[in-house]
Amino acid sequence: MTGADEDTDLPGGWEAEAAEYALGVLPEAERAGFEARMAADRNLAQDVDAWTEYFATLTDRIPEATPSQAVLKRIEAEVHGDPPPPVWRQLLPYLVGAMAGAAMAWVVFISGVLEQGRPEILASLEPVAGDLAFDVRIDPPTHTVAIDYRAGELPDGRVLQLWLIPEGSDPISLGVMSPGGDHIVVLSDEMAARVPGATLAVSDEPEGGSPTGLPTGEVQAAGVPIPL
Known part of the structure; x- marks a missing residue:
């Protein structure tokens, strides 16, 4: 390992900095500058390669083992911090007060008492x-749900997607809305049976809708249906 000729403030000069880079502990603020120097200095790049190979040999005698999911989650939390809660879970503080009224509304919706x-x-x-x-607007006898754009700036280069979020469950897509923010969907009897106390939400998604089957963009609007 030859290293570059220049000196740094680090003990051992560029070679020590190459070791820190290989270990992944070089401070983020210094990485860009180091990588620029490494791209222009083959000796420095060779130092990084040599350190990487050397550090890899330190684990040769350690038997391979697959960590449990719990251990992986703790490692990820230590490195990246705790992940934010799913976006639909973040809606709960806005909607808890309306759940009771929503449940009553959907009982009427499902039972057809007022049909x-x-x-x-x-x-x-x-x-x-x-x-x-x-x-x-929801028509209980036909389970037809109609969404009408009312206000706000429609996203540019994104689409709007409607979600039904049953209480305590993951969101269920009700389809991608039109560019003008309108949408009509007819719920099946099975789907209608899942909606007492549910939330309706609209998220912005990539063209074609969410690629994961769950909201990936920001939830733009949400509410709980109540009877007229």
Whole structure:
């Protein structure tokens, strides 16, 4: 390991800094400058390669083992910090107060007790991450859900996706909305049976909708349906 000729403030000069880089402990503020020097100095790049090979030999006698998921999560938490809660879980503080009324509304919706009068169930999806707001109209006999854009700036280069979030469960996609923020979907009987106390939410997603089946963008608006 020859290293570069220049000196640094670190003991051992560039060679010591190459060792820190190989170990991944070189401070973030110094990495860009070091990588620029390494790209221009083959000796420095060779030092990094040599240190990497040397450090790898230190673990040769340690038998391989796959850590448990609990250990992996602790390591990730130490390195990256605790992951943020899923975006739909962050909605709960906004919606807890409306759950009781929503449950009553959906009991009516599912049971069809008032079907003779064809009551309409309404919801206002209010802004969460931005200024978008929507009006929701639900026809209980047909399980038809209609979303109408009301206010706010529609995202550029993104699409809006509607989600049904049953209480205590993961979000269920109800489809990608039109560019104008409107959408109509008819729920199946099985889907309707899952919605007492549920939340309706709109997130912004990449073109074509969420690639994971769960919200990946910010939740723009959310609300709980209440009977008219």
